[in-house]
Amino acid sequence: MFTLDTPPVPYADPWLQPISARLAMLYRRKVRVAYFYEEPNNSTFRYRAYNMAHVLNDDEAGHVSASYFFLSDSRRFDEIADAADVLVICRSRYCHQVNGLITKFRARRKRVLFDVDDLVFNTDYAHLVVATLGLDVTQKGLWDDWFAMIARMGQTLKLCDGAITTNDFLAQKLADYAGLPVSVVPNFMNREQLAVAESVFAEKARARFVGNGKVSLGYFSGSPSHRLDYAIVEPALAEVLAERPDVEVMIVGYIDHGPVMREFANRVSRQPFHDYVNLQRLLGTVEFNLMPLQSNTFTDCKSELKYFEAASVGTLSIASPSFTYRHAIRDGQNGYLAKAHEWAASISRAIGRLDAYQAMATEARSDALLKFGWQNQTEALLRALQLAP
Numbered sequence: 001m002f003t004l005d006t007p008p009v010p011y012a013d014p015w016l017q018p019i020s021a022r023l024a025m026l027y028r029r030k031v032r033v034a035y036f037y038e039e040p041n042n043s044t045f046r047y048r049a050y051n052m053a054h055v056l057n058d059d060e061a062g063h064v065s066a067s068y069f070f071l072s073d074s075r076r077f078d079e080i081a082d083a084a085d086v087l088v089i090c091r092s093r094y095c096h097q098v099n100g101l102i103t104k105f106r107a108r109r110k111r112v113l114f115d116v117d118d119l120v121f122n123t124d125y126a127h128l129v130v131a132t133l134g135l136d137v138t139q140k141g142l143w144d145d146w147f148a149m150i151a152r153m154g155q156t157l158k159l160c161d162g163a164i165t166t167n168d169f170l171a172q173k174l175a176d177y178a179g180l181p182v183s184v185v186p187n188f189m190n191r192e193q194l195a196v197a198e199s200v201f202a203e204k205a206r207a208r209f210v211g212n213g214k215v216s217l218g219y220f221s222g223s224p225s226h227r228l229d230y231a232i233v234e235p236a237l238a239e240v241l242a243e244r245p246d247v248e249v250m251i252v253g254y255i256d257h258g259p260v261m262r263e264f265a266n267r268v269s270r271q272p273f274h275d276y277v278n279l280q281r282l283l284g285t286v287e288f289n290l291m292p293l294q295s296n297t298f299t300d301c302k303s304e305l306k307y308f309e310a311a312s313v314g315t316l317s318i319a320s321p322s323f324t325y326r327h328a329i330r331d332g333q334n335g336y337l338a339k340a341h342e343w344a345a346s347i348s349r350a351i352g353r354l355d356a357y358q359a360m361a362t363e364a365r366s367d368a369l370l371k372f373g374w375q376n377q378t379e380a381l382l383r384a385l386q387l388a389p
Contacts, residue, residue, distance in 0.1 A: 001211050001212050001214045001215070001216035001248060001250075001285055001286060001287070002204055002207070002209075002211045002212070002216075002284060002285050002286070002287070003211070003212055003285070004200060004203055004204075004281065004284060004285060005203060006196070006199045006200050006203055006281055006284075008278050008281060009196060009277055009278060009281075011275045011277050011278060013040065013042070014050075014192070015040050015045070015046075015050050015068065016040070019069070019073050019076055022067045022068060022069065022073075023067065023076070023079070023080075023083070025053070025057065025065065025066070025067040026065055026066065026067035026080075026083055026084060027065070027083060028057065028065035029062070029063055029064055029065035030063060031063050031064045031065070031085055031387055032064070032065050032066065032067075032083055032084045032085050032086075033053070033056060033064060033065070033066040033067075033084060033085065033086045033087075033088060033385060033387070034066070034067060034068075034069060034080050034083070034084035034086070034087050034088070035048075035049035035052060035053055035066060035067070035068040035069070035088045035090060035115075036049075036068070036069050036070070036087060036088065036089050036090060036092060036098075036101060037049050037068065037070060037090045037091070037092060038070065038071050038092050038093070039070050039071060039072065040068075040070060042275065042276055043222065044090065044091050044117055044118075045068075045090065046190075046276065047117065047187045047188075047303075047305070048090045048091065048115050048116075048117055048187075049068045049088070049090050049115075050068060050190070051187075051188060051190045051374060052066065052088070052115075052185070052381060053066035053067055053068055054190060054191065054374065055374055055377050055378055055381055056378070056381065056382075058191070058374075059378050062378070063387075063389060064382065064385075064387050071097055071098075074097050074100075074101075077097075077100060077101050077104055078104060080101075080104075081101070081104035081105050081107075081108055081110070082108070084105075084110070085110060085111075085387075086110065086111050086112075086113065086385055086386075086387070087101070087102070087105045087110065087111070087112045087113070088112075088113045088114075088115050088164070088385070089101075089102065089112065089113070089114050089115065089156055089160060090114075090115045090116070091115065091116045091117065091118070091120070091153065092153070092156055093149060093152035093153055093156065094152040094153070094155040094156045094159075095152070098156055099159070102156075102159050102160070111161050111162075111386070112159070112160045112161055113160055113161060113162050113163060113164055113384075113385070114156060114157045114160040114162075114163045114164070114180075115163070115164040115165065116153070116157070116163065116164075116165055116170075116174070117165065117166045117170075117187065117303060118170075118298075118301060118302070119170065119173055119297065119298050119301040120149070120150050120153050121150060121153045121154040121157050121174070121177060121178075122150065122154060122173070122177045123147055123150050123151050123154065125150075125297065125298060126143075126146050126147050126150050128296060128297060128298050129146065129150070129298055130142070130143075130146055132228065132294055132296060132298045132299060133225040133228075134225065134227045134228040135225075154177070154178075157174070157177075157178050157180075158178055160180065161180070162180050162181045162182065162183070163175075163178065163180050163181070163182045163183070164182070164183050164184070164185055164384045164385075165182060165183075165184060165185075166184065166185070166186055166187050166301075166303040166324075167184060167186065167301070167303060167304075167323065167324050168184060168323075169300050169301055169323040169324070170301040171183075171184050173297075173301065183380075183383065183384035184380070184384070185377065185380050185381050185384050186303065186304065186371070186372060186377075186380075187303040187304065187305045187372070188308070188372040188373060188374055188376075188377050189308060189309065189312060189368075189372055189373055189374060190374050191374060192276075192277050193276060193277060193280050193309070193312070194312060194369075194373060194374070196277055196278070196280040196281055196313075197280045197284075197312035197313045200280060200281055200283075200284035200313040200314070201284070201312070201313050201314045201365055203284075204284060204313070204314045204361075205314070205358075205362075208358060209314065209357050209358040209361060211287065213246065214246055214247070214248050215244070215246055215247045215248070215287050215288075215351050215354070216247075216248045216249070216250055216285065216286040216287050216288070217237065217240075217247065217248070217249050217250070217286065217287070217288050217290055217347065218249075218250045218251075218252065218282075218283070218285075218286035218288065218289050218290065218315075219233070219249070219250070219251050219252065219255065219290045220252045220253060220279070220282075220283065220289065220306065221251075221252065221253030221254055221255045222253060222254075222273070223253070223254060224254040224255070226253075226255065227255060227256075228294060229292050229293050229294060229299075230255045230292065231258070232292040232293075232294065232320070232340055232343065233290055233292040233343050234257070234258055234260060234261060235260060235343075235344075236343035236344035236347060237249055237261065237347075238260045238261055238264065239344040240344055240347050240348060240351075241261075241264045241267060242264075243348075244348075244351065247267070247351070248267050248268070248269065249261075249264070249267065249268045249269070250268075250269050250270075250271060250285075250286055251268065251269070251270050251271070252270075252271040252272075252273070252274065252279075252282060253271075253272075253273050254273065279309070280309065280312065280313055281313075283309060283310050283313050283315050284313035284314065284315060286315055287315070287316065287351075287354075287357070288315070288316055288317070288318055288347070288350055288351075289306065289307075289310035289315050289316065289317040289318070290317075290318055290319075290347075291306050291307065291317050291318065291319035291320065291325065292319075292320050292338075292340075292343065293319075293320040293322050293325070294320075295320065295322070295340070299320075299322050300322050300323035300324075301323075302322060302324060303324055304324045304325065304327075304328045304372065305372075306319075307319065307324075307325060307328050307329060307335065307368070308328070308368040308371070308372035310364075311334070311335075311361075311364035311365050311367065311368035312365055312368050312369065312372075313365075314361040314362070314364070314365055315361065316334075316335050316336070316350065316357065316360055316361055316364060317329065317335040317336070317364075318335065318336040318337075318338055318343075318346055318347060318350055319335065319336070319337055319338065320337070320338060320339070320340070321337045321338075321339060325337065328367075328371075332353075332360075333360065333363060334360060334363045334364040334367050335360070335364055336349065336350050
């Protein structure tokens with residue numbers, strides 16, 4: 001484990017601004033993009049609206065400004081439709097307000113795009129989604145809720161002129177379902193994340209990536225819905241802990257252990273859910289970031305975010321070979337891949353190659369910054385919005 005001097009940073013959601021400030025941000029330039037999400041949050045909204053707007057606004061030589069709006073801004077929808085040239089509806093469920101906003105843009109002959117980061121628009125996949133998330137299928141109302149949510153998302157998509165998503169696999173699912181043109185703009189890290197990541201990586205580099213003598217394996221969960229993913233790796237963790245007294249495990253977020261881990265309780269630490277900025281610091285304290293995923297169409301649609309967030313702080317990942325992970329990770333060069341039956345062997349192999357850690361971590365960070373740093377997304381974003389100069 002790495003002990004860091006980099007302190008936690010004060011955090012408040014940076015998007016909590018009055019609509020007057022968000023409208024002023026939109027008006028800054030001649031060409032304007034309005035992002036819409038039902039209400040702000042730390043996950044999809046941050047990646048698919050907040051980060052996108054800041055890429056456009058931070059382009060000093062750019063001709064495009066952008067801002068973000070919510071259902072709570074509905075009284076100002078006419079003003080937003082007058083001001084913006086393009087509307088991007090991010091993963092929002094159909095309702096009378098969403099339909100009204102789209103209609104206002106259409107009446108003004110302005111383009112409307114749908115941005116989505118998950119396979120949650122086609123009810124053909126509803127059962128797969130529910131099963132993958134490990135939900136209680138006997139719960140009253142569950143099927144009504146999930147079919148309604150996915151169908152409403154699909155209806156919003158069908159009202160749009162095109163779509164934007166996170167990877168080629170999900171792009172094909174969108175095109176097959178809606179028959180619309182689809183562009184890819186990956187999830188990426190923003191300025192606040194990378195500021196902390198730079199400090200953490202520099203500290204680890206000065207120490208030549210030498211920790212405290214213990215090897216820490218981290219599992220970082222943003223929600224309880226990853227319970228079945230964690231179950232893939234838990235038996236391997238118990239096996240490695242039994243064989244190697246120098247290994248520790250850190251569990252972050254909402255996941256509970258199974259009985260197989262009880263005898264190692266003194267070597268397993270728990271951390272609560274962290275905001276996305278300070279999560280970078282926590283990621284930097286472990287040697288290996290574990291990313292198990294079930295193997296199916298739903299998980300193949302997931303983005304690379306767990307890989308690049310860890311890589312930015314010089315932490316190597318061990319991942320299931322999903323569509324995005326096997327394209328992002330070159331096994332043995334910037335991380336490791338592990339099929340379901342290979343987790344114990346892959347973890348042991350990674351620990352056995354600690355002499356290559358510094359070179360691999362440096363390679364992973366360089367790769368992550370190049371492909372998933374905010375400063376390298378402008379061109380792809382402008383192409384997706386059809387606003388390239």
